[in-house]
Amino acid sequence: MSMIPKKPAKTPFTDHQWQAIHDEGKNLLVSASAGSGKTTVLVQRVIEKIKKQTDINQLLVVTYTNAAAREMKHRIQSAIQKEINQCDEQEQKRHLIRQIPMLGHADISTLHSFCLKVIRRYYYLIDFDPVFRLLTDDTEIALMKEDVWEELREELYGNDDELFEELAKAYSSDKNDDGLTTLILSLYEFSRANTDPLKWLSDLTQMYKVNGEDLGESFVFQKLLKSQLLSTLKTMDDLLDDAIAMGNNEEELGKTLKILIDEREHAKELQTLVKDNDLKEAYLCIENFSHARWYVPNKKTTSESVKEMGKEMQVFRKKAKDLYKEMESDIFSFTPDEHLENMSRVSLLVEEMARVTKLFYERYKNHKADKKVLDFNDLEHLTLRILSIETEDGKEPSEAAIHYRSQFSEVMIDEYQDVNQIQEEILKWVTQPESLNGNQFMVGDVKQSIYSFRLADPSLFIEKYEQYEKKEKGERIILAENFRSRPEVLSFTNFIFDQLMDKEVGELTYDKSAKLINGYTAFPESSDFNTELLIFESKVEESENDDDDESVSSSFSVDSKTKGELYMVA
Template sequence: MTEQAAYEHNGHPVSRAAFYAIACDPARSVAVEACAGAGKTWMLVSRMLRALLDGAAPHEILAITFTKKAAGEMRQRLQEWLETFAQAPLDTLGAELVSRGVSPERALEKREALQNLYRQILASGRPVQIRTFHSWFAALLGTAPLALLQAQGLPANFELLEDDAEAVREVWGPFLQTVATSASLRADYEAVVARHGRSQTHKALAAALAKRVEFDLADAAGVVDASVPPAGALFPDLSGENDPAIALLRRERDALLAAALALGRASAPTFSAKGVALETAVSNEDADGLIDALLTQKGEPRKFNDKLAGIEQVRHVQALCQRALTARRQHEAWQHQQRMARLARCLIAEFAAVKHQHGWVDMNDVERTALVMLADPVLSGWVQERLDARIRHLLVDEFQDTNPLQWQALHAWLAGYAGSGGGATAPSVFIVGDPKQSIYRFRRAEPQVFIAAQAFVRDGL
């Protein structure tokens, strides 16, 4: 068994020094995958330090993390390093720079600059931007034009909700009232509750509300309605009836009666009884009776004597019945999905109404509006001007906790430089995390986002 290398670059083993020469170089865009305790934050703050040494103004560095605690720790570490280095001897500073990937020759040149960096930053009056995703997106929202807020259905004067639990609690009353006053929604709700119970129905609707941004985006793209095809799309010969088994009864009446006759002539009482039951089901167009006569409770063909006269006909209609049962289940799945989609749309609309009534904006609104702003080439430039910060270095800590919408916003912003015709330079990007350690799945974090971001950094930057 071979031991995996401690340090790799694009799948190839490298030395520790070579690894940090790449990871800490602020001129390079890199995605670092590292386990807990591997010094991810040390690398991130080291890149900040080197970017400052290379001439970046503090406000041109944007570091994003996910909690105020993590942002505070990052800010404190940078502050402590700068204070320590301002008083350290030059030999020590050279070693500190070498440990952060600077060549020994260049470290000699940069020692005094590192020593003076703390005073230089204090004199600038502008700190490095170390923020949570939500605070940065909220700052973007604060610069949004009124027309954009209106287009997103957001109030001009809003209160930002860090926690939407209060709004979630408040929405159920208006939702149930709307359902009660709508004949179609009430029918949907009663059908789902009758099948799955009130608790499970509300649990499923709450899950849809928690994923409301993804639901809305998917719904707008037609994905929600297309996600479960109707039975008629898969079984066109059994369409036209609410129950595919009824369609089978009407289409294959003669074949079913022939099978019933073969079973009815059997000497075994249990076989002949099923023949009578099948004939009765055909005569009464009883779909459940048809299925019970030919199939077991598990939906498998009932066992009849292979030497029975007409057994081939019986086997034939059993196969047809199995197919009709599959079509019925498909129809029920489609019907349930359509009902839940209609109820989810209603719940999400009522949730938006509750927020609008109180002047609330939640983090989903913030992220979605940030995506719109950063994806638009004109708005994106305008945002940067309003924030008075042209970001030259972007660093994201614990990237595995990034949700798809947050990454889409960042990706739209960064990918826009590719079409700038050389008029703008993309910031260097540093992302670090461990896809196996995602802890914010409840915030819609998706570890697959890390893989997509790695590919973008490697191929796009």
């Protein structure tokens, strides 16, 4: 069990920062919001480790960029020098001084740089030729892939393969087959973010397999469509609820309310059917439903306030109706049986996609071997092969993994939210197994994960975030205090994301633990910093018929008829 030292009265660190600096003996996930001082905490944790007689080369610190690694080394060096100047105990001072020359060779780097070091040292474990050139120019990589693909594509066209021709036709235009090229190269990149790319490609067709004749039990519906449908229907329900609440006290709006109530009940019925996976009944329910023509009383005796209220209700109803029409055209344009037939045909095309991508995978791999070059992703896969050994009972640590596990007393990962599957697996083989005391220290913020296009997998962070909250396999520490922005900015940011971010949209509920807290109290008080919204619309086209439901527009929307920008100033 970790013994966290008592926090001094005058320390600049918060309680949670102090825990993140000193806690040990288990895996730790530090969820650090923007401006919460995570780099300061990480550097201070390194210093505290060194002060306890740990050498800097006993720590692996993984950063996301080379620039971040350089900054980290600089800050650690400055912190060590500061400790040297303040230290009176001679043995401790000698230990601190010894860290300065070691810092230049310390494992404080990007994961790719660490992988390169592993390959240079243990290449013989996988019978790999260590003489290679690392590809760092994106243009050169793109041209190399293009050359390999063009040769393979011409060969596939020449084989007179009907299934390949059908695939090419499905993803090509009348002018070129650039769509097919983009598809295969994208699939290749996605596969390489996994520990076993070829298996990942082979498993793609499993998504389109249906046991029996029940579309509701298929992978596509359960994993991809169900949550999307329920979210859409819940939003429709809420919009109609708000519209009904507006006019509930107006007798003249009785007919209008009847329209809204019927549509809300229809949305609720669909929610129940979707939850029960009953897509056949849901399809029939939609097929037999039609939206009533919108009605707002327009008599001479009708007050302007009632007419205005009707228009406001109409705005909410139109948003709900638009969502319904989009759902209908996207998902319920075919019957469940037709969907099953389509999935069967699509399954063949997906299988062909996987086959072609595997061919490209092998050709490109051989091409790089002939040229004696590697890309960054190759470094990850080679390192994983070096660190783990395939046995009859599964994978076991190699001598390289055993060496690094004994060398590193702690593995620290910055920007953990941007790690992908294969990087996670590499880190697993250089840290202590879960059966022992954890020695992994992860810092990040899933709300700041922006590298999905680089195949980052935020679900890895979220899984630990939820596990460690229950103290399963580790412990979670939340740094919510923001020391960078004024309270007005934080308050408005919390307000916006409280409305937008949930498990479906942002993979994380923006609850109390996720909200930003003002940690800096020295800002001068002033009313000049209240949040201000500036909305600019360059052009709005309005229909002549204001009573037509399709003509309703909101000044806050930006669509094909409205071009504009939204600015926030605080």
